[in-house]
Amino acid sequence: MMEQLKISHLSKKFGRRVILDDVSFTLEPAKIYGLLGRNGAGKSTLLNLISNRIFPTSGSIKLGDQEVNTDQTLDQVFLIGEDNLYYKQVKINQMFDLADGAYGNFDYQNAEQMLKRFELEGNQKFAKLSTGQKTAAKISLALNVDADYIFLDEPVLGLDVNHREIFYQELIKSYQKRPRTIVLSTHLIDEIQQLVEHVILIDRHQVLEDTDVQDLLDRAYDISGPAKLVDQYTEGLNVLSTTDLGNIRTAHVFDQLPEDRILPDQVQVGHYDLQHLFIYLTNGGQQKDA
């Protein structure tokens, strides 16, 4: 019953400025995604387009075979963004009621438990909360909305480390109880590496990676040793960047290692993580020829 959400050739300009240029990817039902990109890459713009808050310059967004701009499709897509769409005096529990009105089946019981864990009360006014408390209230809302696609833009903004931990636990709990697609846009890549199954990386207005996390990590190798030997061993491989420390060089490879090439004794192979892959991939300028 749950359908794919398909983004095809999506472009967005603000005035003459291109923000997204021919972006295509498909979100599968019941999967947790990380939406990554540097500041200003266009993540929020993309999420606002998907949830129909702004309109594309060209391209389409479909749920199954229907454009995402009808009542039937929109009540399957929920976005909690950075902006505050609520009226000034709104209380947290009124936000819950609004979501229940729009989407139905809001899980009040779990939402109230989450508020308690975040040390919040339902009758607090949203506008008067601190940045982190606003985030906590928004995720207590978002994880309890009954929709097949939940988009969380910067869901840990301002949360301290204890509250981030609670969020990650609640996210897993919520997903296990009601599997659906959850898309997290965040800069805390090391914290979500264990949580997300698939990554969409936006860079220079386009999709640079649309890959399962495990597939990415399987190609993320650090090769280190004497510079000359490292260069020989990595020749022809996709080396994203290198770091030199004295005459020891580390090549950050994003590729399969050749089975037929012999690894010299003084050269070591290690792995780097998703956060470093993100840095090497998006650090344009000091990259090797691509």
Ligand SMILES: Nc1ncnc2c1ncn2[C@@H]1O[C@H](COP(=O)(O)OP(=O)(O)OP(=O)(O)O)[C@@H](O)[C@H]1O
């Ligand atoms: N309504 C708007 N009018 C004009 N320009 C806009 C508008 N909204 C966003 N932009 C521009 O689009 C670009 C992408 O912004 P967006 O907020 O989508 O990036 P982001 O990837 O979410 O960034 P961050 O990680 O910093 O939150 C930015 O340069 C921003 O200035």
